[in-house]
Amino acid sequence: MSTLKLPSPILSISSSDLFDLIRSHCGQEVLDIVIAQKIPDIQTLLRVNDLFTLVYLPTDEFRELKEKVAVQLHDGTWSVLIGFQARVDELMNALREQTRLDENAYYPSSNITGRNAYRFVSLNVPGFLPSITTIKKRLANSSFQDTTGVIPKVTYDSMSNSFIGFDTPLADGQPLPDQHRTDFYAELQKWLEEKQTSTFINVHMLQPLLNTSSDRIPSPFLLSAYGIAGTYTAEDVLNRWLWIYEETKKKGIRIIGFSTDCDSRYLRSLRIASGFFAFNIDHPFRYHTDAFKANIPSHWHWFYLQPSQLCLFIQVSA
Template sequence: MQEISQEIDFSEQNLEQDINQDICNSVISIDDSRGETEGKTVCNLNISPAENTPKSRSRTEKKISYQKLNFDSSQTKITDFYKICEEIKSQILKNATLNKAFSTSANIFCENRQPEMLNNECQKLGPESFFEMLIRAVNKNSSESSSANRYPDELKNLCLYLFLTSGRLAYETLVANIPNGLPSVSTLSRSLSKNYEKCGEGELAFGQLKEFLEKRNYPLRIFISEDQTAIVRRPRYDQSTNQLVGYVLTNLEHTGFPKTNQNLINSVSNIKNIIENSDLAKNAYVFMAQPLQDGAAAFCLTLFGSNNTFTHEDVLLRWKYIQQETTNYNIVVDGISSDGDSRCLKAMKIIAGLPAFSKQETPYSPYFQANFDINNLVPIQDTVHIATKMKNRLLNEKIVLKMGNYEVSKDHLTDLINTVSKDKHLLCLSYLDSK
């Protein structure tokens, strides 16, 4: 047992040294625009797991197996392309057409930034790689104390995007493995609160929505979508609003939306009353406004906690209130969509007037007729759920799917795949597996 443990410890040490050496070797010199070569950049990166992380046997075995892998020492590295990137950068800056095209792309990248920051921040964006900024930040902050670390705004924005898309745990792991290279979570939080306006739980941001549309020259026409997703049931104290968040708020009778500023903290008895009489939210309910402009980003209209105990009447009240309030801001809601929630579908059925009976007999009446009014919003289930339901019905052998006067089944698609080449239908037999 002692020999085995020594072998494992030795393998772990060699692995960490090999990883550090590979990264240091990947940091090469970068030619400047005059073709002169600067000295090699010093690499102070130390790859190590997050502190206080227990080393399980499976993790140790993975490290040993990783060490046994044969890596080609001549493998192309990302930094090998720095010289090419520098040449591309030089050509972009010299060519007015390319420079204008890159500036347009930079403005698209900054689409969701505050409008007053677009001119200042986006003009700073140049054809510089993320790794160059990262290496420069590591070398600059390595000689300073951790409390004196400074990072450029461009790097903060990229890290903020990385944090929001990958999650806290993944980002903290990167920060632990690249010391002095990436800003901490607290730094990103300060940057987020400084540059972006906070919207409270249950508040509907109609004013911010209109500003969002006007600043970007989008038409004042939107499509509303709603959905909810599961969250960790945990209460928290919001210092900026002096509230307990994470609890289900009471809905207003005339809007269907929750009452804002309901869980304000004034005393200990107030906290006790909230904990004893309120339910923890298990879902986050989100309403998004999508501008009717190609490539436009969606806008979060409101967000609140839910325990999934609402009715189709609440859904109708919410849609009616959104339509009324947007009218006050000269914004037109062309339609509303949701997933396959039965309460939302029932509300859609009521708005569409299904089933609408026709005076003339048709093969499809009364089920496929609706009272359509071009001046009213159009309710629709999103196309992904519609296509998924149709696929499930088609692949279910117990259900007969009718299309007009014909009956279709899984066997028809099987014959199509076996008799017609794939370049015509782009299907394969694995697609017909209902699992």
Template sequence: MNLPGAIPAIYTLEDSIGKAGGFIEEGAFRYDMLNDHQNSGGYQIAICSEDCTAVIKKVVYNAATNTFTGFSTPLVNGIPVTRSFQTNSFDELKAWFENKDRAEYLNIHMIQPLVAFNPYSSPFLLAAYGINNNFKATDVLNRWIWTFEKSKKSNVRIVAFATDCDPRYLLSMRLATGFFAKCLNTSICNRNDVLDIDLPKNWSSWFFMRNRQLFLCFQDPTHLCTKLRNRILSKKAKMLIGKEQVSIEVLIELLETKSKFVHGLVKTDIEPKDRQNFTSCLKLSSNDVLTALEDINNSKATQVYLRLLRSIVIAYIEHDTSIIDRIYHGWFAVFLCRIWQTWLGIIDDTYILEYGANNKKDLFITTPAHFSIELNAHSLLAVCLLVSQQKLPHSALSISNYSSQPCEATFRLTRSISGVFSSVVNFTTDQFLKRAGKLSVLTDIENKSESGLLECSLQFPKHHKRRKANAKKTSASNKIVDLPSYDTIENIIHRSFNDAYNVLSQLEMNTVLQRKKKTTIFEVSSFTRSQFEKISKIVSYDEYEIYSSDDESNDEPDADVNLSLKDDEENSSEDEDNLSSISASGKCQFRGMRVTDTIPPSLSKSYFCVEIDKKKKFMHKQTACWLLTDNKAALSSDRLTRVQQSNR
């Protein structure tokens, strides 16, 4: 049956999606849309996460904004400059192709609302833009402060920023929180809107973070777990805990001697090709594996290490963990590492030679992983104290949301949005912006439907595992949280230290610790503080690089962002006496190409006026991109190969 006009045209659908909030411009932070999202969701606080992924390095023309997308977005004070690649000159575009970097990665910022009693609060895509690897920790810090300021004007208080363990992001977190790092010429804690954490004086012996914070910082616990798991697989590291080494051979022996019914492991869990496979972390740290390892000789050190991994999962990833258990497991991991590091620091150097290690650092977890464990535990306790002191609402206790997984989920979902006749899972920067716009509208409809906010409820099909995860979220969000008192928290902290000390004493660490008088929480923490102070960072940069909200005019909120945005009239003026000359080797017909003799005035911005074989022609800007592209960029569909390609 033919029903002409019953199905809207693609352009009509795209226009409707754009009006519904699906239009996303590269480098533009959608604070106006964030304000609408905040009004519909009814939240006041949120987590801002940031992450990047590899993209196909291809430059295309975007007619909606009259810009070329696919180049690396310039950063000013860490803030992306929008529409910086606009031109009406073919020669200028050619110079960009020759001299400007293509974007290797796509960087996105997600806002995760913290809403009490609503597990279906959808994350919001704040911004997306192509970048390369040339940025500094101070760029990240400036961008975070700017994002905090702008979000606050949209009635959203950013409680914390969450990223993966990239060294620049980690240093930015340390600078922001003052965690053994200091930024000269600026101080972000001397403001009226900082969060002031009331701490008992005696806690300063083991609590290292300053008590005035503009926002907190969390390293993504999923990435942290994979880092710890990968440390076992490292050929260089030979982690030593007391009298035993953490060994993958112990796990191999478990597979060979025990039934899979007992431990549930397979070989790829122990020797994964994909080093970011989080599922294997969960399986390795399960109670079944820890119980099964008790029957394996010389496995105690490996058990302790897997217990460290398990504590991080319980503290930050599982949805149904109580606040008391989160504090206990978060600080159990901290004290386990502190005691371990203290023991390594005081043993004789001759002792480590027996294990073939040239450096004590090879016998311990990596420094970024150690800082991440410390930062997360301090930020976790800070959130609990701020809620207890009524400086943050109860919704801030949704600790499992303090991660960069909304970014990862957005990347996965965007890769899945491709045509039914296409198996390509990767995307260019322009393709991501278009797909993410559709995804944001679809996600908003789905979450409103799940929350019962739509008049006509829609039932979206879900995998049974996803339904179980949502059920856990619902159960956790509906629980009434009893906040622990100061005395209770202090008891939890001391219990976690004592348990960590007793666990490590089973590997005969206590003998050396007692001899060197490093047995109390104060003595161990004092040694750890001294080690951190040795690698403390002091970062200095010129004053013009520092973003300050006081320097920003309320009448011109986007002045910093649009520094290189050209005037439309300047762009539209073209000196026709100096046309770009292009050789077509005598070809006079351009079938299938948008090269014409005349164009309507309404389309003049989308075409270059050029001279082809001494004849005046109008060439569409996308055709110009095709002409200047000399190779076909590709990115592997296999995740492991894709990561290896992007790291070259």
């Protein structure tokens, strides 16, 4: 265990305090390396595998920085001085250890799932969850699809010159358009015999926020709609959300949150993305540089979400 004394929660440390910590423990030379590599905060620092990557780059652009922390060998390669390497390793290990300690202090064990998770929440937040009997009745009477059911039917669409009604293939969660175009009857017959038809329509809507300079409530608009057969996974949902976020960001639009209903794959996606009883599952959603930070008081033992969140999530009733 490290003997370094670090603030808690460590993820809430400011950039200036982080730089002071690096300077005091590792030296100004290492801090210069950090700044040169555009590492702005602790979240970015913790994702770095080797802080001295810059030293090994085959360029003379950073030669002055390299000479402060490393020596150049006869073959032209660079070797970091062992003293700097040891201090950096000690600091990085201490930061990661403190992060784990903070998680254990703020959140319950990540092994609490299923009925145990239900009991844990019920004991700590009385009245927050319905009874198990009520939950079972709702499960028995609900399909829990974040989609609209349709009658399976394959038709020809003259506008797109393709056949619609088949299960839409996904690539990293994104629907692939125009996948069922053919000029051959034999190929169509093969599709009808082998491919699944869509039993649901997956619809994605965007709801703009209210403009403070206007009293008009903006109307939602359709982002996409496509047929599916229910074979997608929670990973598909997470990848699609992340893709939607990144693509809208390129257009100057900031996605604030995602809303869905009780489909189990969507609920699992909500848990993974927000870190709700899913601490040991990694996904780029959890470590995005655009994530906002919530300074959670240490005595909020009932607050189970992580302090770093990219978006808000709303689970609506079915």
